[in-house]
Amino acid sequence: MAVTLQSETRKQLLEAFTGAGDEFISGQKISELLGCTRTAVWKHIEDLRNEGYELEAVRRKGYRITKKPNKISSNEIQLGLQTKVMGRNVQFHEKVTSTQRVAHTLAHEGVKEGTIVLAEEQTEGRGRLNRSWFSPEGTGIWMSLIVRPNIPPQQAPQLTLLTAVAVAQGIEELTHLSPKIKWPNDILVNGKKVVGVLTELQAEPECIHSVIIGVGINVNQQTSDFPEGIDKTATSLAIETGNKLNRAELIQHILLKFEKLYFEYLKHGFLFVKLLWESYAVSIGKNIVVTTLNETKKGEALGITDEGVLMMKDEMDNIHYIHSADISIM
Structure with a gap:
């Protein structure tokens, strides 16, 4: 219970700072918001600093966050998240064998639609055809999303293409790069792979119980981070933009794009997704x-x-x- 209360208090505090933008929040206001003493406020501020947040404290003004850590956490994902379903339940892990394995277990246990599993590091990340996926600590987005669409199982591969469009849109919006999609599940930037998508089912012949969509994104790796051989075919968003990206922010963009496409797809079918996919396709006519x-x-x-x-x-x-x-x- 104590851990839950502490987490909820931290979330309240971060929401307050996010809502304030560049404005200061007084210690008194924080005290009233959290229902705690000024001494406890100071301790919460120090805890944030220990987590990598940079805070400015000015006498008679209060506190404001000047820089957030480039970390993935439940709080960082959900603060500012604009979706209604996707990402509203976050299962975060420092290290897993693969987020797909964890997500399969959660889906089987009946976790709600839109749950995402995130990890800072995967030790056995994998792509299509059981190929390994290089997913080192603290550099990329290693994520699995659980959805429960009311569609026939044979239509499930369409969700791979829909996801690729959502990821391409999110990358394009945040970085202004021009991502391209190589059928069925790779996203390229300047001819090199930055994203892989893996779609797996829990289903019966006539009924889907859940679809687990794995997304691996090379975000902040440098060239030297890639093993020999992979560096010839793979790149990262940081390499292509020249800047490190906020991974939590990119996840928020992608989840919002996915949610809009997903519910439109369930309502109107695949045709509009097809047209969007073809607008990003690198291979058509080649x-x-x-x-x-x-x-x-x-x-x-x-x-x-x-x-x-x-x-x-x-x-x-x-x-x-x-x-x-x-x-x-x-």
């Missing part, structure tokens, strides 16, 4: 190589169907419909 478990094909990427399936025209003008594969641009 010659590509498609690699499946059984074969390799070459041809021109034409776009995606109304169901989200990739269409490719080979040199004999035959149209191939690609449901699951890796693609590379020739």
